[in-house]
Amino acid sequence: MDIREKINEANDKAVHYLIDSDPVWVDIQPAGECVEGLEDHMILHSGPPIDFEDMVMLHRRGMVSAMLFEGWAKDEEDAIRRIRAGEVKIDSALNHNTVGAGTGIITKSVAMNVIEDRNSGKRAATFPAEGIRFQGGFCGWGLYSPEIAENLRVMREEIFPVIREMLKKRGGLPIKPILAESMQMGDENHTRQTASDLLFDKQILPDLFMSDRPKEEIMRAVNYIVETPRFFHCYGQAAARSALAAAEGTRYSTMVTAVCGNGVNFGIKIAGLPGRWFCATAPMMEGKYTSTKFTREDQIPWIGDSCVVECYGMGGLAAAASPIVCNLRGMTNQQAIAQTREMERICITKNHNFPIPALDFDFLPVGIDMRLVLKTGILPAIHGGMFHREGGLIGAGMARVPMECFRLAMKAFAEEYKQ
Amino acid sequence: MMEERQKEKKLRVINLGIQMFCDALTEQGVRCTQIKWHPPVKQDAEIEELLDEFL
Numbered sequence: 001m002d003i004r005e006k007i008n009e010a011n012d013k014a015v016h017y018l019i020d021s022d023p024v025w026v027d028i029q030p031a032g033e034c035v036e037g038l039e040d041h042m043i044l045h046s047g048p049p050i051d052f053e054d055m056v057m058l059h060r061r062g063m064v065s066a067m068l069f070e071g072w073a074k075d076e077e078d079a080i081r082r083i084r085a086g087e088v089k090i091d092s093a094l095n096h097n098t099v100g101a102g103t104g105i106i107t108k109s110v111a112m113n114v115i116e117d118r119n120s121g122k123r124a125a126t127f128p129a130e131g132i133r134f135q136g137g138f139c140g141w142g143l144y145s146p147e148i149a150e151n152l153r154v155m156r157e158e159i160f161p162v163i164r165e166m167l168k169k170r171g172g173l174p175i176k177p178i179l180a181e182s183m184q185m186g187d188e189n190h191t192r193q194t195a196s197d198l199l200f201d202k203q204i205l206p207d208l209f210m211s212d213r214p215k216e217e218i219m220r221a222v223n224y225i226v227e228t229p230r231f232f233h234c235y236g237q238a239a240a241r242s243a244l245a246a247a248e249g250t251r252y253s254t255m256v257t258a259v260c261g262n263g264v265n266f267g268i269k270i271a272g273l274p275g276r277w278f279c280a281t282a283p284m285m286e287g288k289y290t291s292t293k294f295t296r297e298d299q300i301p302w303i304g305d306s307c308v309v310e311c312y313g314m315g316g317l318a319a320a321a322s323p324i325v326c327n328l329r330g331m332t333n334q335q336a337i338a339q340t341r342e343m344e345r346i347c348i349t350k351n352h353n354f355p356i357p358a359l360d361f362d363f364l365p366v367g368i369d370m371r372l373v374l375k376t377g378i379l380p381a382i383h384g385g386m387f388h389r390e391g392g393l394i395g396a397g398m399a400r401v402p403m404e405c406f407r408l409a410m411k412a413f414a415e416e417y418k419q
Numbered sequence: 420m421m422e423e424r425q426k427e428k429k430l431r432v433i434n435l436g437i438q439m440f441c442d443a444l445t446e447q448g449v450r451c452t453q454i455k456w457h458p459p460v461k462q463d464a465e466i467e468e469l470l471d472e473f474l
Contacts, residue, residue, distance in 0.1 A: 004473060254473070342455065371473055372474075374470055377459075407466055410466055410470075411466075413473075414469050418472075
């Protein structure tokens with residue numbers, strides 16, 4: 001078998017970890033119990049690994065927030081001193097079985113949703129939405145306040161026990177049917193989760209109402225779920241991450257298993273080169289701001305791991321499923337379809353689980369192949385949120401993964417596998 | 420009759436490549452279909468060689 005055949009066979013195997021995945025929401029646990037390798041006095045962040053001194057302000061503030069939240073420092077000055085003294089380990093979330101959405105700050109005691117891929121047995125954990133008032137507060141948008149810390153405590157100690165009890169009683173919640181149906185209802189499951197939120201609520205709420213707990217406790221959990229926009233986003237990310245974790249380490253595979261940024265650098269990972277990062281300068285997003293007061297000067301380059309969903313064949317690859325999201329950027333329905341058709345040219349195959357009405361029920365592309373990116377010059381399209389330099393979400397849009405990441409990965413692949 | 424002739428004369432454009440040409444025509448009321456196209460990508464010699472071998 002020549003190397004070309006070995007790569008094709010490996011890619012077929014790797015992409016079927018995605019297509020055949022069966023993600024099920026099985027638990028809510030403290031990060032210290034479900035994120036592999038997350039030690040005490042360790043802080044995870046989004047994007048490829050980066051030193052504290054090189055971080056954007058959002059990440060630096062996130063590090064300090066984590067120190068204060070965990071009680072590892074008494075104030076900001078003390079936190080920075082301890083970080084600089086190396087008292088805490090800092091690592092990329094994607095070096096573990098989790099996803100750092102936005103700033104992606106994760107420490108041992110925050111509560112996490114646990115998703116198990118019943119096809120491979122791999123588990124992934126993601127940080128839950130933080131509710132209507134503080135969503136993106138701790139983990140996501142680079143903000144922090146005593147109120148945000150108190151909200152995390154309320155989520156962990158008062159809301160999640162109710163939800164966890166319901167989840168255990170019903171024996172988990174399959175995620176893939178929600179993803180599949182919602183993508184026939186206008187979601188691409190990165191920027192838009194309007195349909196998946198409703199489908200999720202439809203499954204969960206009747207079981208919550210059957211709880212034996214006091215009505216006030218039940219309603220607090222119900223309100224948390226229904227009032228939080230894009231509540232389902234973390235479930236889509238965990239579904240993708242668990243399947244991609246199964247594909248990591250597939251020898252000879254050129255499939256992309258992670259694309260992410262830290263506001264400075266942008267990195268990708270390749271299935272056949274596990275544990276390695278291939279980085280270039282993080283791109284800026286093009287999109288629409290939430291207010292006319294924001295400009296490009298306010299925005300930072302790409303930050304976040306949420307484009308793990310693109311690696312699973314959603315988001316920018318699923319533009320045809322959501323002309324509504326594309327229209328936010330001034331695109332027409334035809335241009336949304338064209339974006340998905342363009343992504344087909346850099347993907348290994350199509351996912352028969354995701355037929356799309358606007359494609360005449362053709363399937364979404366899945367499994368970005370770095371060889372095809374280099375050959376065609378078509379860069380993966382990634383949807384996501386735009387972040388303010390001082391913290392906070394200021395818009396939504398799209399970026400392209402830098403070509404340099406693929407060039408570096410291809411050279412490393414040759415060193416590893418050339419016969 | 421005059422109107423029909425004028426309709427026949429209306430431009431219908433297919434634009435290859437640069438989007439702004441299509442946008443400019445559309446803004447002027449000309450029907451324009453954009454074809455996404457760019458010149459074939461040329462990678463450096465080392466990458467081209469690896470692609471020949473691996474793809």
